[in-house]
Amino acid sequence: MNIYQITFWILSLFTLAFAIGVIMSRNPINSVLFLILTFFCISGHYVLMNAQFLAIVNIIVYAGAIMVLFLFVIMLMNLNSDTEPQKNFLVQFAGVVSGGALLLIMVAAIKSSLTGLEGKNIDLINSTDIGLIKNLGTVLFTTYVFPFEIASVLFLSAMVGAVVLGKKDSALKTAE
Amino acid sequence: MNAIVLSGIWGVVMMFAGLFLKSSKQIQWTALLGIIALLVVSILDYQAHSVQAQTYFGMMTIDVYTSWFSILITACCAMYLLIFHKDIAAVGKNEAEYFALIFFVMCGVYLLASYSNLLILFLGIEILSIPQYILAGSDKENIKSNEASLKYFLMGAFSTGLLLMGMTLIYGATGSFDITSEKFVGQFEQLSSMSSLSFVGILLLLISFGFKVSAAPLHLWTPDVYDGSPTAFTPFMATIVKVSVFVAFIRLFHFSFGNVSDAWQIAIASMIVLTLIIGNVTAVYQQSLKRMMAYSSIAQAGFMLFSIFAVNSTLAYKGILLYSVVYSLASIGVFAVIIKMKDYTYDGFNGLAKKQPVLAFTATVCLLSLVGIPLTGGFFAKYFVLSAVVEQGKYIWIVVFAVLMAAISAYYYFRVIRSMYFKTGEAAMHTEPTTWDKTLLILNAMIILLLGVLPSLVFG
Secondary structure (H helix, E strand, O other), rough: HHHHHHHHHHHHHHHHHHHHHHHHHOHHHHHHHHHOOOOOOOOHHHHHHOOOOHHHHHHHHHHHHHHHHHHHHHHHHHHOOOOOOOOHHHHHHHHHHHHHHHHHHHHHHHHHHHHOOOOOOOOOOOOOOOOOHHHHHHHHOOOHHHHHHHHHHHHHHHHHHHHHHHHHOOOHHHHH | HHHHHHHHHHHHHHHHHHHHHHOHHHHHHHHHHHHHHHHHHHHHHHHHHHHOOOOOOOOOEEHHHHHHHHHHHHHHHHHHHHHHHHHHHHHOHHHHHHHHHHHHHHHHHHHHHHOOHHHHHHHHHHHHHHHHHHHOOOOOOOHHHHHHHHHHHHHHHHHHHHHHHHHHHHHHHHOOOEOOHHHHHHOOOOOOOOOHHHHHHHHHHHHHHHOOOOOOOOOOOHHHHHHHHHOOHHHHHHHHHHHHHHHHHEEEEEEHHHHHHHHHHHHHHHHHHHHHHHHHHHHHHHEEHHHHHHHHHHHHHHHHHHHHHOOOOHHHHHHHHHHHHHHHHHHHHHHHHOEEEEOEHHHHOOOOOEEEEEHHHHHHHHHHHHOOOOOHHHHHHHHHHHHHHHHHHHOHHHHHHHHHHHHHHHHHHHHHHHHHHHHHOOOOOOOOOOOOHHHHHHHHHHHHHHHHOOOOHHOO
């Protein structure tokens, strides 16, 4: 076991532990905090795969911006155990069964697609520098320039929508 | 390709129109000008690509089939805007933005018709969906509209997650997003050599597409969203958006996954059976016509799924083209009458034939087409998708089942006709139809009747 493998296992262990913490904690605030920790651990994995840019973006966007938003919303909603809706046992049971079936299929698919790879040493570490920002930028503005431009339509429509939904109709009426 | 650019640009033009044009009429005219320009551009695109297919940036492949579909769907959208432009402007204060969002959706429609890369498929589906979440909630004072928007957004976001997961697994198995690349084609050449990752990937894509076209058992959002949304936007969601997702669906599952159809055909078959039975039987029990049309759109989606089911059949492509046009025009025609009414229940339509004979007549033609009565376009649409399955020779019993279900659908469609013609009542109008409205509705009905005689007109 070299240092990469040790780091990988430790990070994976922490990721799983925090992820379980997200769904197990009763208090939603704790859940969000656990989620932030999970994102940090996943960023660690990205660094291990030599994708520093992705790691930093993951921390800034997910652990930073989105999670702060989450915390705000949860604090505004003032959730506690009283407001928790009563769930039907049958619905819960169906959810567990279907979710479990999906998990089983995914795990089985990944397991069976690994069968041909035994003995082959997949060296992800340092084998590629595709995750560096220079290469990412080059690819983004050459091969993927069309999706990059088209994404602007998507963001524009989302922005228009946010304004349409956020603007007060009545305020507009009085201004006229 | 030019249609994609123009639809994006015209969305921006509409935003500026909202800023600079003060009168609502001018904004509506700008939108109508835009859709006519889009129609012209898509016809020019068709002429440019009619000889050979062209690939752009390795991301989109535009050939005769896709550019012809673009013309048809733009024509349907033009019909929708011509009939509904006043009602769209009447929904709220931000009329220019509603039109802008519709043009952005059209951009997504063109992307979905011509993608050859899974990335573009994802972007197309998102450009299609996000404006719809907003249009569904544009009637802000109405709590049902808010519910529709939130419900659609949450469930749509979840189904997008499944779509991405499916794409990721397929990327993991093939190493490529490009559906024309050797790696991608090689992976899906035969079932025995297919990786189990792609198997699960196909399944997840199927679920996500099934959600977008509201196939059972993923249809639960549809009645609430179509019923809660402003009536001006429901026909747009139920027709133009839905059929364009079908074309994206058929593109991926026939061209890429056609050789491994044994992996997913049984799933589609069960989807068809569930969709037909749930859509048709639940529609029988509806009291509101708008909600009945929501269930009817689920049932019609069940018929359109047949074209996905019949792999490697030229009849299936013809069928989906004809079905798209006929179903869109017929639904637009019915909704154009619904939106004029004050009361959306069946009783609200009592005696409409005496009061507004033109509206009653056009609605009758559209409803007959939705049932699939001969001499209307709906007959040939159903005929082509069903005979595609017969030609393929597998699961013939579903065809028999579908014909039975079409007979059930006759009950709730004829109930509207009975209310309009054979019952006496007030039929209170919300807005009186103008001569212009009536002309358009008659034109719409004429096209449906024409396609019932000459269905080959839409095959290009």
